[in-house]
Amino acid sequence: MTTTTTNPTLRTAVAGVTGYAGAELARLLLLHPRLRETPPMFLGRMLPEGEGTTIALTSLHPQLSGLPHADDLSVTPFDWEQLQREGVEILFLATPHEQAREWAPQALAHNIRVIDLSAAWRLQHDANRAIYKLTDADPAAAQALQREAVYGSPELHGPAIAAARLVANPGCYATSIILGLAPLLRANLIDLTFGVVADAKSGVSGAGKTPTANTHFMYAADNLSAYAVFGHRHTGEILEQLHLTNAQLQFTPHLLPIPRGILSTIYVRLNQAASLVDIQNCFFDFYVASPMVRVRRSPLLPQIQHVVRTSFCDIGFQLSPDGKKLVIVSCLDNLLKGASSQAIQNMNLMAGWHESEGLI
Amino acid sequence: MTTTTTNPTLRTAVAGVTGYAGAELARLLLLHPRLRETPPMFLGRMLPEGEGTTIALTSLHPQLSGLPHADDLSVTPFDWEQLQREGVEILFLATPHEQAREWAPQALAHNIRVIDLSAAWRLQHDANRAIYKLTDADPAAAQALQREAVYGSPELHGPAIAAARLVANPGCYATSIILGLAPLLRANLIDLTFGVVADAKSGVSGAGKTPTANTHFMYAADNLSAYAVFGHRHTGEILEQLHLTNAQLQFTPHLLPIPRGILSTIYVRLNQAASLVDIQNCFFDFYVASPMVRVRRSPLLPQIQHVVRTSFCDIGFQLSPDGKKLVIVSCLDNLLKGASSQAIQNMNLMAGWHESEGLI
Amino acid sequence: MTTTTTNPTLRTAVAGVTGYAGAELARLLLLHPRLRETPPMFLGRMLPEGEGTTIALTSLHPQLSGLPHADDLSVTPFDWEQLQREGVEILFLATPHEQAREWAPQALAHNIRVIDLSAAWRLQHDANRAIYKLTDADPAAAQALQREAVYGSPELHGPAIAAARLVANPGCYATSIILGLAPLLRANLIDLTFGVVADAKSGVSGAGKTPTANTHFMYAADNLSAYAVFGHRHTGEILEQLHLTNAQLQFTPHLLPIPRGILSTIYVRLNQAASLVDIQNCFFDFYVASPMVRVRRSPLLPQIQHVVRTSFCDIGFQLSPDGKKLVIVSCLDNLLKGASSQAIQNMNLMAGWHESEGLI
């Protein structure tokens, strides 16, 4: 089950295909070259196990019509037995985190590996996880599984992901900030007495599909607003993955008046003056084997348009004249590298395929 | 009560200030030069008569803070006795149409004139009004009041509005199409055997403040969609005001990915070949005394940017080389000339003031 | 040269890769499964033959970085001899129409087939072509070539395209309107005494990459404007392909405040009352073998979001209650089905491949 031998194909299933990340995941799976003969099963997030109605995939997402298999597929009620009957090997959970917390151990019990796009299994520290108000039927088992879960950042944990039974797919803000800082922190270049300021901006799809006052077009359009200042839920992921303390990180998310895309502007001070080439080389070395990260050469800075509807994370820099202050700009599509394409990247690793298959 | 003698000022009240049109109405009233000493009363749409809580106006609409009186005003529960005690002379109803259908006769019974921004009283023909599913406690009285109600298009019914007790403020699409066609139809220039095609496009605020799937930023942004083809509720108003039959009008509304503004592109054939100057003069003559309509000289065509956040309706034209086919472009801000500023224009007429006071 | 035998791969070149359609064409060619081993050559539009500098493809279009071959490719000066040396079989012209008028015969003289994305060769009637102010060094030869040129609408002229030496890739507005009307006109269902009204709306990319007053963000954003009323250049294509007279068509384009996408709302009267099923069947039959057209079942209407960043044209309908008036909604991405993906579709046909390869 945890082998990394190359598989010719794979049987997959997606629970929760109604949302934005779910729709992108469906599109990527339908178009994945290894899955052309074995389309994924789609399972309704809202349908209680054992009952409910079936709906055509293209009724839910008319934009998918015409894609391979799309017009023949349905979203069916969730049913573990059917998953097993169909020989599903990997289950994507694009459900609310409460659901994912409950279903992941059940999937493993049915010998199905899990890629969880929710936040349910990302955090090792109870204090960080508290914000999600998760409850566990069997706390001891959950704790053990939590320790086993691998944070699904292929650039940081590739080999562990390849062997994992449960991959916790990272948050969108977290991915952009972690990838923008990890090489510098690993190389010990940042003066942490000054801390890190991460000013991040995200398109509206990050707020989910449920209509609310803040996702109303009239609220979001022609606007910009900061929110969850000092309290965003992704903070814990960033701290844990980068080994930072809460005091060292200032992270402010903003809601951009665009559908998709995240741009994080990250401010740090260096331990000692560096050149732009030093910084770039640090990143080039770190991501040399990472096809989904594009390190940009100054003066080219990432911008949201370059990454939207792609599976890349773009990273660029600008250095102060004295070589001591560094601004890092990190960009990605929150629904792709910030969610669904990163999940596919993890699936590729778990199947022993090349990391970027179906993503470029 | 129905006198048109000039009043130095006026005591007004607004029921239903939570929505977009309500907020614009509040802004226009607070800034109206005749009302600087007598700010309007604001009454909650949702609060049942006789109970409920009071909320600061600027809690509801922080953008109004700093305007005259705004920070001192509250939205209070609706109460007829308090309206009378305060000497309210004109009540704006920015409520759902069911509410307006019920409240308008009650207001008149309390000697308060009404400007109703809903569709409750716009339509004389039962068949046209059926789409709103209105019910009347006293059908005979309602029918009599319906006949008395004046359609609040100042450019068409100015004197009647000045004397009216109940003004039915027009719909936004209807205003743009009626003002674009009335001069030509009155002058009998249009060949109605070919009918009229009105292809109209509106910003999202026209869909109201309640968050729905179709007002979600992710649905509306970067999109365009036709809706209510052959079945939009404003059709009846257009037919009644322009004396057209249903067979003669084809009206298709579209949802534009912008907050505000309507542009209607109207296609007609002329009874006989005309010059652009003929057409323009027909419009200039018709609107010579109408300060809120700007007739544009070809080749300048109206565009949404010219009218957004203004109280004007802009109208322009283009004629086919043979002088027989005419395209009329009519533009306005759906929340202003399509709703709130037209209501103020009606208030001005009812108070004996200049039509454009507080609007330019 | 004009064989339709299946080729394993193909050597292609693109002249004019700087614009928006050029960039999309580059992306589609780089990702085309048949061209993975034979990436296209890219030739600068602006560089005079025989001189000029070379620039990295990803300097011009940083968003293409990471795609197969992209980081190794350059845009080189245009040179017929090099094209021959490299064995180029199909040349895409994404140049201004004057250039394409001049280069197409030269390409054929070098035994290179041409897919021209400009308007240079689309129009058979001199009167329709006059608007482009084209001049020919050898008018007789140009006229002969004009007669040979095939209008590149795969749904209308598939077999002719497969055998063609010169394919004139259709205009974006024209594609949406032609595909929305062709089935009904072929079936003789439309009462042409009433004519056809096509109210079309396009995103800003249709206006090209050169910065102008009308492509400035401040002009286009939050705006809608009609333009070229009674005089748009695509009119001739629509008339020729649909065999309509100028008197029968009223076509008004509008500039939408979005990057990409066209939605055309088309108004016709039917010769006799029909049912929605009749209409849908007419379209389903016509497009039964056309993978890039998605005919929608009422009440689902096409919308721009469903087609943007796809190679599909979506078509849907609404019928008046009396079955006599029909509204057709036709939607596509102006840079894809309205330009570059249609060019790829034509290339697929010319190479004997499946029409949709590399497009779904």
Added chain:
Amino acid sequence: MTTTTTNPTLRTAVAGVTGYAGAELARLLLLHPRLRETPPMFLGRMLPEGEGTTIALTSLHPQLSGLPHADDLSVTPFDWEQLQREGVEILFLATPHEQAREWAPQALAHNIRVIDLSAAWRLQHDANRAIYKLTDADPAAAQALQREAVYGSPELHGPAIAAARLVANPGCYATSIILGLAPLLRANLIDLTFGVVADAKSGVSGAGKTPTANTHFMYAADNLSAYAVFGHRHTGEILEQLHLTNAQLQFTPHLLPIPRGILSTIYVRLNQAASLVDIQNCFFDFYVASPMVRVRRSPLLPQIQHVVRTSFCDIGFQLSPDGKKLVIVSCLDNLLKGASSQAIQNMNLMAGWHESEGLI
């Protein structure tokens, strides 16, 4: 000339009305209650002195049609003698900074006070001014005038502005950052060893009306990009007005995909732990007599929609749980409080009128 006695009205002129700030200035002046009888003169920026043609104001800005005097006014060639003949008392310069550097002393020589919306006279230190590459015909006189020029921030320099002959109207980014920091710095609450990070985001109108690659709709829409990192021209203003060193400030501007509005997110550490009430009181006290600054009470944070098309600057805060780290959010409309309405505010002070006349 420099008296602050209340004037019943004022004769004004605007040089450079073609741009976005110029159009807003024109609108504000036409609607200013004190200027209803004395409309401003409009002078073309591009027309050489003594020659040139005259153009109707509403040809340049059709959206102004219908406003008081607007349809009767022209933009005429610049001519000092005419300015004097007409008795102009205050001249607004909405011209490029080179022009404003040259014209300001000439205006004073003609006994005309100046409000300069360009950057020509904002900076006292040559090093900060160097970025604008200004040259002076008479360097000594220019230096003297530079020392006399008053930085036109009414909240900081009200009395000096009232008496000034030359007011240097602040930059848009600078205004938002200065107003967000001044109260805290004056009260010595900020620990400057950590410096200040100002992450600012502006709508596209800030980039000016000239069409460029970066103001093209296709570049700006659905995008976000950082620019001028460590090198924006407004840095000098911020440093001078706040008495900061270059090492203490990190300011990164971003281009937002919206027409108007600036939001600055400012990160500081406090000298000692404070409560939100302490911080708010610091701001309330500082701005108690400033009608154009709205200090928001937590948890309400400013957002761009609240200030767009208003003359307000909104400021709000969020404090870390330990009371040591503070995020300040400062918002304004870059064309109004960031340019034209601030100029009107300065005019009001110079005329002895209430600061907010014509702005609320």
